[in-house]
Amino acid sequence: xxxISRALALTMTCALALPAFAQDKPVAGEVKEGSLKGKTxxxxxxxxxxxxxxxxxxKEFVDKSGVTLLNDGPTEIAKLKAxxxxxxxxxxxxxxxxxxxxxxxxTLFQKLDLSKLDVSKIPQGQVGECSVxxxxxxxxxxxxxEAYKDNPPKSWADFFDxxxxxxxxxxxxxxxxxxGLIEQAFKAAGGDPKAMTSDDIEKGIQxxxxxxxxxxxxxxxxxxxxxxxxxxxxMIMMWTGRAMTAVKNGAAYTPVWQDWLVVxxxxxxxxxxxxxxxxxxxxxxxxxxxAQAVLTEKTSYTPINMDAKPKVDEATAAFLTSTPxxxxxxxxxxxxxxxxxxxxxxxxxxxxxxxx
Amino acid sequence: MRFFPATExxxxxASPVAPGLLSKREMMMTAxxxxxxRAGTAVDAAHSPFLPRLRPRGAVWLxxxxxxxxxxxxxYPLGIVVWRSFSDPAIGIDNYVWFFQSAVNRTVLQRTFVxxxxxxxxxLICAYPYAYAMTIVGRNMRLAxxxxxxxxxxxSGVVRTLAWVILLxxxxxxxxILRGIGLSPVKLIRTLPGVVIGMTQVLLPFMILPIYSVMKxxxxxxxxxxxxxxxxPWKAFLQIYVPLSLPGVYAGAIIVFILSLGFYITPALLGxxxxxxxxxLVQNQVLSxxxxxxxxxxxxxxxxxxxxxxxxxxxxxxxxxTSSRREA
Numbered sequence: 001x002x003x004i005s006r007a008l009a010l011t012m013t014c015a016l017a018l019p020a021f022a023q024d025k026p027v028a029g030e031v032k033e034g035s036l037k038g039k040t041x042x043x044x045x046x047x048x049x050x051x052x053x054x055x056x057x058x059k060e061f062v063d064k065s066g067v068t069l070l071n072d073g074p075t076e077i078a079k080l081k082a083x084x085x086x087x088x089x090x091x092x093x094x095x096x097x098x099x100x101x102x103x104x105x106x107t108l109f110q111k112l113d114l115s116k117l118d119v120s121k122i123p124q125g126q127v128g129e130c131s132v133x134x135x136x137x138x139x140x141x142x143x144x145x146e147a148y149k150d151n152p153p154k155s156w157a158d159f160f161d162x163x164x165x166x167x168x169x170x171x172x173x174x175x176x177x178x179x180g181l182i183e184q185a186f187k188a189a190g191g192d193p194k195a196m197t198s199d200d201i202e203k204g205i206q207x208x209x210x211x212x213x214x215x216x217x218x219x220x221x222x223x224x225x226x227x228x229x230x231x232x233x234x235m236i237m238m239w240t241g242r243a244m245t246a247v248k249n250g251a252a253y254t255p256v257w258q259d260w261l262v263v264x265x266x267x268x269x270x271x272x273x274x275x276x277x278x279x280x281x282x283x284x285x286x287x288x289x290x291a292q293a294v295l296t297e298k299t300s301y302t303p304i305n306m307d308a309k310p311k312v313d314e315a316t317a318a319f320l321t322s323t324p325x326x327x328x329x330x331x332x333x334x335x336x337x338x339x340x341x342x343x344x345x346x347x348x349x350x351x352x353x354x355x356x
Numbered sequence: 357m358r359f360f361p362a363t364e365x366x367x368x369x370a371s372p373v374a375p376g377l378l379s380k381r382e383m384m385m386t387a388x389x390x391x392x393x394r395a396g397t398a399v400d401a402a403h404s405p406f407l408p409r410l411r412p413r414g415a416v417w418l419x420x421x422x423x424x425x426x427x428x429x430x431x432y433p434l435g436i437v438v439w440r441s442f443s444d445p446a447i448g449i450d451n452y453v454w455f456f457q458s459a460v461n462r463t464v465l466q467r468t469f470v471x472x473x474x475x476x477x478x479x480l481i482c483a484y485p486y487a488y489a490m491t492i493v494g495r496n497m498r499l500a501x502x503x504x505x506x507x508x509x510x511x512s513g514v515v516r517t518l519a520w521v522i523l524l525x526x527x528x529x530x531x532x533i534l535r536g537i538g539l540s541p542v543k544l545i546r547t548l549p550g551v552v553i554g555m556t557q558v559l560l561p562f563m564i565l566p567i568y569s570v571m572k573x574x575x576x577x578x579x580x581x582x583x584x585x586x587x588x589p590w591k592a593f594l595q596i597y598v599p600l601s602l603p604g605v606y607a608g609a610i611i612v613f614i615l616s617l618g619f620y621i622t623p624a625l626l627g628x629x630x631x632x633x634x635x636x637l638v639q640n641q642v643l644s645x646x647x648x649x650x651x652x653x654x655x656x657x658x659x660x661x662x663x664x665x666x667x668x669x670x671x672x673x674x675x676x677x678t679s680s681r682r683e684a
Contacts, residue, residue, distance in 0.1 A: 078643045168526075173629075176644055216546060219624050223521075230527050343645065350640050355630035356460045 028118035028305060029060075029288015031281055037066035039278050045095035045134075046265075047073045050241075053298030054095070054134070054286070061285035067278065077108070080270055084108055089272040092279045099176060101131035101266045102339040109268040116280040118287060121305040123322075125332070131266035132283060135295060136302040138240040138321045138330065139178060139261035142253040147234040155258045156181075159235055160188035160207055167234030170227050171208065173217025177349035179338035180261035180331055181237065182208070196334065198341050205348045217353055228253050239263075241300050244319035259331040260321070264304070296320070437652040444649030451653035461637065465657065468634040469665070471551060471623070472616035476563075478556040479612045480605065483563035487604070490564075491571045505561045513558055517625045520554045521545065524626065546628030554626040555619055562615060563608035570604030610666065617662060634658055 043058070045051040051073060062069045072091060077100050083089045084107075094109075101109050109130040119127050126133045143153050147167050158165050172178055183193035186204035196204075208215075216233055218224045221242045227233045228246035236253070238246070243255060267286065269279045285291060292303035296310035302322045303310060312320070321330065338345060441451050455461050490501045508516060523529045524544040531541040544550045574597060582592035620635040627633075634654060642651035 076643055078646060078648075081646055213628070213630070215629075217629060223625070226521070230522075230525060232525055232527050346640070346645055350637065351460045353629050354460055354464050354632040354637060355628070356463060 026116060026118045026284050028121055029285055029291055031061050031065045031285045033064055034066045036278050036281060039066075039275060040068040040070060041092045041275075041278055041282055042070040042072055042090055043093050043095075043282065044072045044075050044091045046075055050299050050301070051095075053295050053301075056298050057291040057295040058282065058286060059294075060291065061282060065281065065285075067282075069282075077104070080108055084271055087272060089270050089274070091270055092273045092275070093282050094268050094270055095134045096131070096266045096268055097176065098264050098266060099179075099335070099339060099342060101128055101268045102335060103342050105130035106271075108271060110271050110273075110276070112269070113280070116277070117284050121289065121307050122287065123304065123306060123327075126264060126304065128266070131268050132287065133304040134265040134267045134286075135299070136262065136264050136304055136321055138302075138326075139172065139180065139263055140238055140240055140243055141256040141260075142228060142236045142238050142243050142246075142251075143256065144231060144234045145252045145254055146231075152254065153235060153256060155256065156184035157188050159237075160185060160211070162211060165235070168214050168216065168232070169211050170216040170218055170224065170233035170236040171211075172224070172237050172239075173353050174219050174221070176342075177338075177345045178237075178261065178263075178333075179335075179345070180263075180333035182345070182349075183333060184259065184261075184331070193334070196337060198344055201341060201345050201348055205352050209352055225249075225251075240302075240319045240321060244300055244316060247319075248315050255319070257326060257329045260326070260329060262321070262330045262332045437655055440649050441652035441656050442649075444647075444652070451649045452657070454650060455653050455657055461634075461654070464632060464634050464637055465661070467631070468617055468658070469661070471548065471555070471619075471631070471633060472613050474548075474552045475555045475559060475616045476609050476613045478552055479559055479563040480609060482556065482560055483567055483608065484601075484605070487564050487567040487571050490568050491574075505564050508558070509561060513621055514625075516558060517554055517622050520550075520557070520622075520626055524550050524553070545626060546631070548627070548631045551623050551627040551631045554622045555616060558622060559612045559615055562611045566608040566611065567601060567604035570607075571601050574600045614662060617658060 043054070045054055051071060055069070055071060058069060061067070075094055075096055077096070080089075080091060080094060083091065105111065105128070111129055112132070114127070117132065119132060122133060123136070126136075141153065141156065141159055144167075145152075148165065153159060153165050159169065171181070182201060182204035183196065185207035186196060186200055187193050189203050189207040191200055191203060216227065218227060218236075221239055224236060224238050225242045225246045228236055228238065228243070228251040229249050231251075240255075240260075243253070247253065267283050269276060269283070273279055287305055289303075289305045289307040289309070292305040292308035293310040295301065296303045296308065297312060300312070300316045300319065302320050306322075320326070442449065444451075486501070486505075490498055493501065521528070525531070526541065526543070526545065528545070530544065534541050544553070578596050578600070579592050582596050583589065587595070617633075618635055619633055620639065623631055623633045624636060638651050638654045641647045641654065
C-alpha cells in the first residue's frame, strides 16, 4: 500500500511539475527525476579513460533518474551476437566502432525510434538507422619533424609517395579496414574514390602493399603512441586522442589536417534488451550538451552535441576536431559503400595484414 | 603403449597447459621401478588400517573429477566448434573448401607450424643446458635458478611482450647498443626472428621444467660407471646421460610446440604482416567478421594437423626412446 501511494505521489509530482514531458519530444540531456528508480542498465564500451569519461558524463543521468548503472566491456560484436542468438541480452546500451551498426542493423542492433531521442544537436549526417554517434575523433597523419624538416608531407598523397618522402610508415592494423584510408590509397593510385567499385578495393589495398615490407601495422592505440614516442616510424596514421597524448608526452611529430579521416564511435541498443525505453533514456541523456562537455574534458574526444562547451587546455584543443576549420578539412568515408562491401574489404585487408 | 594421450591436441586449442603430458612423462619416468612394485603397494594398501581398500578397477573413479572437467570445459565446446564448422551458415564442407582455397590461409597455416618448430628448437637449445645446470649446482643456487624460471609466470604475457618491443625495436635497447659500439643495427622487431625470440622467452619454462624433472631422477652413478669403464666424459654424457634425459626433452618439446601453435599476442605485437600466425586469422573471423563457421573450421584444421603431426612423430620418438633405454 505504502509503495503504491508513494509511486502515485511520485507520478503526481512528475505530472504536475513536468506536464510537457508527456507529449513533447525529448530534449537531449534531460531525464525525469526518479523515472528509472529500481531499474538497472548495463552500459558497454571500450574501457580505459574513454569509458571512465562516459560514466562521468552519465553521472547526472544516474543521479537524477535513480537508475543503477553497470559497466561492462570491452565491446565485442561476437559476444553480442552470442547474447542475441541465445535470447538473453544483458547489454542494454553498446558503444561500437563506426561500421558495425550499419552492417548488423536490424539483426543485432535495433532500428532506432527517433521520436524517443533528441538528435537535433548532432552534427549532420551522423545519425544512422541503428545508431547515434557516441563521440567524434579523427584519424590523422602524423609525421616526424626530424625526418622531413623543411619539406614535410602535406596530404595523404605524400603519405603514399615513397620516392619523394622515404621513410617508415605505420598504419592502423588494429581491426577492421579503415575505409577512408583505402579511398585515399585508391586516389593516390590515380582513381576517383567517389566512383569506387568493389573491384577498386584491391587497387587501394595494392597501393598500401606497395609502401613496402617495412610498413608497420600497429595493433593497439597504445602501440601507435609508443611508435611515436620512441620515434620508430616516420609517418604514423593515428587516432587524434592518441596523437594528442603522444605529443603531450614529448613526441616530436606534427599532424597533417588536410583530409583527416572522420571517425566516430556509435551508441546502439541491441535487439532483445529487456527495457528499451530505459536504454533510450540513457542515450538521450548522453547526447546532452553538459554530458558531452564532461566527456570531452575527461577524454579529449570531440563532443557530438554542437552546443557543448568543454573547458580544455591548449594541447587538447589543438586536437579537437569540432572547429569550423577542422570541419572543412575532414574527409568522410563512403559509409554505404563500405557497409555493402564489408566482407570483401575485410578479407582483402586481412590478406594484406597477414603478409599476402 | 601410445606415446601421447588423445586429449593433447585438443588441449592445444583451449588449455594453456596440455594436462595429459606431465602425468604421462611422470609415468614414463617411473615406469621401470613401478612395474614390479605395483602389486606389492596394492597389497600394502589393502592391509593398512588407515587407507581405504581400493581395487584397481575402483581407481578409475579417481579420474572422475578430471574427466568431468574435460568433458564440460573441453569436449563439449569443442564439439560445438566442430559442429559449427560443418553447419554455419549451411550444412556441408563449405568452410573447409573456403579454407583451402584461400592462399592466405594456406600460407599462414604453414607459417604457424614453421614458427612453432623454430620456437621449439630455440627453447630446447636454451633449456637443456639450463636444466642440466640446475641438477649440478648447490641447493641455494638451484633455488635461484628455479626462481628465474618461475618469475616470468607471475607476469602477464602482454607485459613481457611489450618489454620485448622496447628491447627489439629499431630505436630500442639492443639497436642503440649496437649503434653505440659502432655496429650496424639489425632488424629484429616485425620479423620472424623477433617473434621467435619473444615466444621462446615466454615458453622457456615449459621446456625447462620437464627436462629438469627427468634429469634430477637420472642416477649420476651411471656416468661414473661409464667413466670407470673407460668412456671419455663427453662420450659418457652423450651415450648415457642424453638418452636418459630424452623423455623430458620429448615432453617439453611437445608442450612447447603445441602451445606455440596457439600463440596470438606475441606474434601480433612483435611480428609484422609476414609473421602473423593462424590464431590471428581465427580471431578475425570470429570477432570481426562473425563467421563462426569459418573460425571453427580453421581451429579444426589446426587441431587435425597437429594431431597428424604428432601421430607421425610419436613412433619415431618411441623407437629412439626404447632403444636408448636398452643401451642405457
